[in-house]
Amino acid sequence: MSINEQVLIRELGIEPYQPTWEKMQAFTAERDESTRDEIWLLQHEPVFTQGQAGKAEHLISTGDIPVVQVDRGGQVTYHGPGQLIVYLLINLRRRKMGVREIVDVMEKSLVALLADYGIDAYAKPDAPGVYVNDAKIASLGLRVRRGCSFHGLALNLDMDLEPFLRINPCGYAGMQMTQLAELTEMPPINQLMKDLVNHLVNKIGYNQVSFTDVLE
Numbered sequence: 001m002s003i004n005e006q007v008l009i010r011e012l013g014i015e016p017y018q019p020t021w022e023k024m025q026a027f028t029a030e031r032d033e034s035t036r037d038e039i040w041l042l043q044h045e046p047v048f049t050q051g052q053a054g055k056a057e058h059l060i061s062t063g064d065i066p067v068v069q070v071d072r073g074g075q076v077t078y079h080g081p082g083q084l085i086v087y088l089l090i091n092l093r094r095r096k097m098g099v100r101e102i103v104d105v106m107e108k109s110l111v112a113l114l115a116d117y118g119i120d121a122y123a124k125p126d127a128p129g130v131y132v133n134d135a136k137i138a139s140l141g142l143r144v145r146r147g148c149s150f151h152g153l154a155l156n157l158d159m160d161l162e163p164f165l166r167i168n169p170c171g172y173a174g175m176q177m178t179q180l181a182e183l184t185e186m187p188p189i190n191q192l193m194k195d196l197v198n199h200l201v202n203k204i205g206y207n208q209v210s211f212t213d214v215l216e
Contacts, residue, residue, distance in 0.1 A: 003036050004094055005207040009197055012042035012215050014081060017049065017068055023215060024150040025071075027089055031148060037095075039200065040087040040152075040215070041193050044079040048167060051075050051141055058168040065163055072141035072151040074128070075171035082159025082179075084189075086152045086196065090204070093147030097204075103128060103140060106153050109199035110138050113155075116195055117184050129170065130155075135178035139170060155196070158186055 012020075020042065027038070048059070048067045051074035058076045059067060065078075079085060092102060107123040110130040114121040114137070121132045130138040138155045156179035169175045180186060201209055 001208050003034060004091075005205070006036040007201060007204075007206040007209055008036055008038045009209060009211045010038060010040045010042075010215055011193065011211065011213050012040060013213070014043045014045060015215075017044045017047040017079060020044070020087075020215075021068070021070060024087060024089065028145050028148050028150050031089075031091070033091075033094065035091070037091060037206070038089040039197065040085075040089070041197070042085050042087075043081050043083060044085055046078075046080040046163065048076055048078050048163070049141075051077075053171075055171065058171050058173075059166075060168065061166045063166060065166070070151075072143045074139075074141040075169075076167045077139045077141070077154065077169060078163045078167065079154060080159055080163060082157050084155045084157055084193065084196070086155070086200070088142075088149050088152040088200075090149045091147060092144060092149055095204070099142060099144055099149075102149055102204075103142065105200065105203045106140055109196060109203055110153065110155060112199045113192075113196045114180075117180070117187065119180075119183050127170070127172070132178055132183060135176040136169065137178050137180070137183075155180070157181065157189070157192070 049070045111121045128140045158181035164177045
């Protein structure tokens with residue numbers, strides 16, 4: 001089976017942001033054509049991340065939560081426990097995929113996942129992410145280097161949404177945020193992760209999936 005059909009899924013629990021980001025950068029810098037793609041599933045300790053296009057005026061009152069300037073696209077967002085992070089470390093060039101295609105895969109996978117739980121969600125062409133009743137439930141942000149993607153998506157599950165009030169989420173003043181727990185009975189997290197991975201794997205086109213809970 002070719003390397004292009006293989007993916008490694010890492011289920012990592014709750015991790016601090018900065019070291020994880022640095023490991024994504026290192027993985028992307030060091031990988032070659034024989035490196036299989038990886039998808040990382042995790043949650044982060046509380047942090048605001050400011051994308052490359054980020055403007056200081058969108059940080060209203062961050063308080064005791066750190067702000068990290070990062071190399072993904074987009075503006076500021078919040079990560080914290082109760083939010084599922086999915087990082088897509090994919091050789092897009094090898095898969096003959098463009099940025100718009102992988103963004104489309106993320107959005108459609110999230111919409112399909114939420115439909116599995118009876119939630120009518122949708123993407124917006126002018127504001128990347130996934131929404132329910134005009135409130136944002138998932139944010140997207142990518143970086144592509146040497147034809148390979150890193151960063152990914154953040155899906156609000158059952159978290160403290162208050163920190164989103166301290167910023168203009170994704171650069172939009174007054175943007176309403178929502179989460180799965182406000183819309184339906186929360187499924188077991190392991191089942192939800194499995195369902196989302198299945199949607200992503202099927203839409204990207206992998207045929208061999210391996211799992212680990214270790215991040216080297």
